[in-house]
Amino acid sequence: MPELPEVENIAMGLRQSILGRPIDKVACFSPVIIKGSRSEQWQSFLATFAGRSITSVTRRAKRLILATTDQRALVFQLGMTGKFLLKQRSDDRHKHTHLVFSFPGDQELHYVDTRRFGRLWLFDCLDPQHPDAAMEAEGMGSLGPEALRLTSNRFHALLDSQRSIKTLLLDQTRLTGLGNIYADESLFASGIHPARSSRRIGSEEATTLLRQIKGVLRRAIRAGGTTFSDFENAYGDIGRFRKRLKVYGRQGEPCRSCGGPIERIVLAGRGTHICPRCQPQDP
Template sequence: MPELPEVETVRRTLNELVAGKRIQSVTVRLPRIIQRPAEPEQFAAALAGHTIETVERRGKFLRIMLDGLVLVSHLRMEGRYGVFPSDEPIELHTHVIFHFDDGTDLRYKDVRQFGTMHLFKRGEELELPPLNKLGIEPLESEFTLEALRGKLEKRTTRIKPLLLNQEHIVGLGNIYVDEALFQARIHPERTPDTLKPAEWKRLYEAIRSTLAHAVDAGGSSIKSYVNGQGEMGMFQHQLLVYGRKDEPCPACAKPIEKFTVGGRGTHICSKCQPPAGSK
């Protein structure tokens, strides 16, 4: 599933491709992608004649801002957008097509068919699902060391599932949580109430730096992710532990281990990230 760096990269490239374009009509080929309004025909009719002003992001969601409307889109596992000439053949698994009046299309393709689209009036999208319960943005000024500790410090459940919970901090997924915890030298099964001030500081800095570097690299293309222009991300070449089971730890050379935490595959160095209570 695309995480914050991948969705931010899609946002940036998509904004370059579609900002200022006017929607002439919309074709919905897989109705269940459309979650709001209830009927795909209403969705298509509401969008016709509107112009895309900009593309924004909230957590892992794209916010396509139109004149008076907002389209909230979640890519889920393998959703992707691309801009094509309207007369170009439509690829398999293309489920929603936005036809522009300049002879181009914005096409949404999703092999797994898990993506969602919600249409709102401007302003109401932040008050209703799926955006209304999202936590703080880790690359914005609101994300401070104090804010991180305030969200998690007193909790007694494992740190990794808490970091994955989008109601606390948005945009973090399995890849970047593993990377941040490794850089902070924190075992993923530690509980927040056991962390020392220096560990909180390391974790805060690791989250910020890991995400910022990933955005600069265009995200990580682990499976099928590409940006809005069909280009792969490059941050997978900088990953320190994720996907590197049995490879030497870059800090101490001990083999990277993989096990499950909260149902998610988890990569650590057991020497650099000792469990709570170990010496």
């Protein structure tokens, strides 16, 4: 499930593998994944990539932006299982390959998304450094600030809501980048119970939580992300952060801090992993 660290690693891989390389052709086998005002003309839009190259690969929130020098852009929201894989022309195409970029020399880049929760938007003009207004105009929804760029004052102000702190951390209109794994990990690292009311998090706790969020995200980026079910980067590498997870997916196993059993509860419809001793409900 690509969250910020996984998308960041995908972006780094694509910069190494396809940046500046002329494209022979972009083919789409599942136009249903294409959204936005240009989706009806997807064939003519994708045809314009022939002979051109991707000159910019950037990340905004969990979205991946591939852009040309004249700011024509593809924006991918990878959903649960979206990924890119480098292939040879002779390789078998995956059952759920939706898009194929062909490069000279028989190399291909496949966009694969098993569960098809991922979406692709087409842009005639998008500044990859400042994409927010254009993306919003295309109906992609508004995005909060990047988790890694937040200051603690601004973060504390964002917490003014009666929802639970975990629900808030997952709300991409408040802050962007966290998904289920890193929300649970950050809350554990901060000793905060995920069901606690967001607005009852004090400024000191908020500072701690933000520091832990950034630390968890940075370590996960360095480790190549987390592979839980099927994340892999363009080269087929899996993420090494999984073995460093402290609560996510560890229900029944001993807490690495106090030794007590990790529990799994359901919060906001999401599996939520806690150490009840290290994360008291009523601090």
